[in-house]
Structures are given as structure tokens and as C-alpha cells.
Amino acid sequence: MAAGGPEWVVREDASIPVLVALYLRQALGIRFPEELPHLRGAAPTASDPGEGESRGADADADADALADALERQWRTYWDMTVEPLAHRSTVPLDLIDGFDTYVALPVEGFDELAAAVAPHGPAAVAFAKGAAERYQERAKSEARSGGSTYRAYASAIAQHERAAGRRAHSFELNVQVLPFEQRGVWWIGALTVAVTDGLRGDIVAFDAAIAPVIAELA
Template sequence: MPGASRTLPAPAVRVTGGSKLGAMNAAGAPEWVVREDASAPTVVALYLRQALGVRSPDELPHLRGIDATPPDRSADEQHELERQWRAYFAMTVEPLAHPSPVPLDLVAGFDTLVALPTEGFDLLEREMRPHAARAVAFARDVQARYAARSDSAGAVAYRAYAGALAQHERRIGRRAHSFELNVQVLPLSQRGVWWIGSLTIAVTDGLRSDIAAFDAAIAPIIAEIA
């Protein structure tokens, strides 16, 4: 009937490994995937951001429980350090989108959590080394707490993504476009959602645990990319 609304069925989803949500792969159907984690390399990078007095990204809140150290360097040296950190952060968050033009080497003291290009990152490597043990311990703790919450929640944790996608499809009257979204659940000092890469958002852990609030927060993200 002309003008009648049409309700699309909710997308069929599967959950694998407790950290990945994807569309059923029917022939010719759009594909979408959400990967959620509290990546230890990402947490280490953000720990170092505060420990080294790096300001960018300006809009992203600090990690809870970590003091932000005022820079104790010349303005030129701090500028160069921040440039190197931004490049390292981009390679850490989305390595496929930001490949290094030279080989990478693991930085001693950080286990396998930090790899830097073999050229052009001497200042950052020198400055980060004294923070290795504390950064690694902090990141491992964050990752362990996330894993415990994720295991206890099971597939229920992914209803927000599936629900937001189904709501978006009903609103626009078609299947969502194929998309990929990476979600980093982090102990940030403010509740919210921030883009930290072209395919990656950071979500405060407290917000992620609040079902109603997270439903409202993730809906516009899904609508933007789908």
C-alpha cells in the first residue's frame, strides 16, 4: 500500500570468540563486522601519551589513575616527540591503514606491545623506555578486567550493536551497507565515544557497561557508517 511503512527483519548475526560480531554471509548480501577489545598495545600507547606529556588527540580524555606529566623538554623537542607519538599511535590502532615504510622492531621492556619503525623514532623510544614496566602492567590489568567482563556478559554484550543496526535498517528501509568497526573499551576519565581512527572508536568502560546509555551512544555511530 502506498505510504505504508515497511519493517525489515532484524539482521541475523553470529558471535565468534567473544570479541567479534558479524553478519551472516549470504551470497550478495552486505557484510558487516564489529570487533570489540581493550587492546593492550593501544592502552600502552595512551599510557605513554600521559607519561610523556603528549597533548594530542586533544579531544580524547586521559586514562583514569595515570597522572599527566607536564613536558620537561624544549618546545622543539616536545613538538618532535608528539609528531613521533602520533605516528606510533596511528600504526598501533590501525596498522593496516598506517603501514611503516621501514621495518619495525620491538622496544625492549614492553614485551610484544610496542613496535617502532627502525628509523625516525629515536626520541620517542628513548623517552618511553623508563615507563615500560608500569605501562605494561597497567595495560595487562585493563585487558584482564575487560576479558572478565566480556566473558561474563557473553553474547548479550553484542545486542547493542545488532539492535542499533536493526533500528537503522528499519529507519532507512534497506539493508545497511557493508562496514567494519573496531571498538576499544578503555578506562577513560570521561564517559563518551570518540573516533581514534578511520574505523576505530574509543568507548569509556563505564559507558559500555551501562546498557541503556551505550545503546543510545552507539546508534549514531552505526547510522554514520552503515
């Protein structure tokens, strides 16, 4: 960001809470957010909570109700995890056993989700920590070779300024670099995008992929 002019802030990370949340999404078979691909090497993809063989009208109705409850609670948990300052709970949060400090759910209205995620704690945390460590090692390697997070985004912003014929507006952007099975960039919050780790490591492809995001904000 330039001193005395418009300011931009990009925060890049591979957040353990976000990785845990996506692992749980996959383990529980929750589709939301529907546009996001699965994580590489994470939990086997479960079927949707309401799917399965016919069990009678009452059992099917119960399964559908559980699936609806899980997705509704998941949406709130996901928003609170991705952008916690913008999505504060109106009731206290309670840490879920087995997840260290990485999963906290509201004490009211989240019983179904809390019960569903409980068996997955150790595996989810181990996966998330491993992915976060690989991201940190990549970032350190980039820094040792003379690169930087700043340079990765400064290039895209400079290209936008040339195309727009003006300085970029001030903006903030959070970037989660995640081990998805498919390459791409996806909005996961008002000021947050997720990018595949492989794409983030491809300078030319990343510049092209992040350009529409920069154009929307700047």
C-alpha cells in the same frame, strides 16, 4: 550479520598495545589526540614536554623542538598501533626494551620517542594488562548472562535500519573499550572508535552513543 545480505563485522577489544600507547601519552604529557580524555588510574599526567620555567632562549628552543619531535613521532606511532594494517612503516620496526612485544618503533626517525618512553615500560605494561583482563572478565560475565558482543551492536544496527528505511550497508568497525575518566565514544581511526568501559556496560546509553557511529558507516 545476515547471510545472503549486506555484511557487517564489529571487532571489540581492549587492546594491550593501545592501552600501553595511551598510558605513555599520559606519562609524557602528549595532548594528541586532543579530544581523548585521560585513563583512570594510569600514570600521573605530565606537563607537555616543552613546558616549564624559563630556561633561556636556547633552552626553550631546544625544549620546543623536543616537544614537536615527540608529538610528530607520537602521531605516527599511534596510527600504527590503532590500525597497523593501514599504517605500515616504510622501514623495519624495533621492539623497545621493557615493553615485551607491545611497543615497536621504526628504526629511523624515532630516537626521541624511544628515549622518552624507555623508563615507563614495566608500569605501562602492568597497567595495560590489568585493564585488558578486566575487560575480558566483563565480556565473560556478559556471555554467561546470555548477552554477546553481537547483540550489543545488532540492536543499534536494527534501530538504524528502521530510521533509514533500508538495510544497513556492509561495513567493518573496530571498538576499543577503554577505562577513560570521561564517558563517551571517540573516533581514533578510519574504522576504529574508543568507548569508555562504563558506557559500554550501560546498554541503553551505549545504544544511543554508538548510533551516530553506525549511521556514519551503515
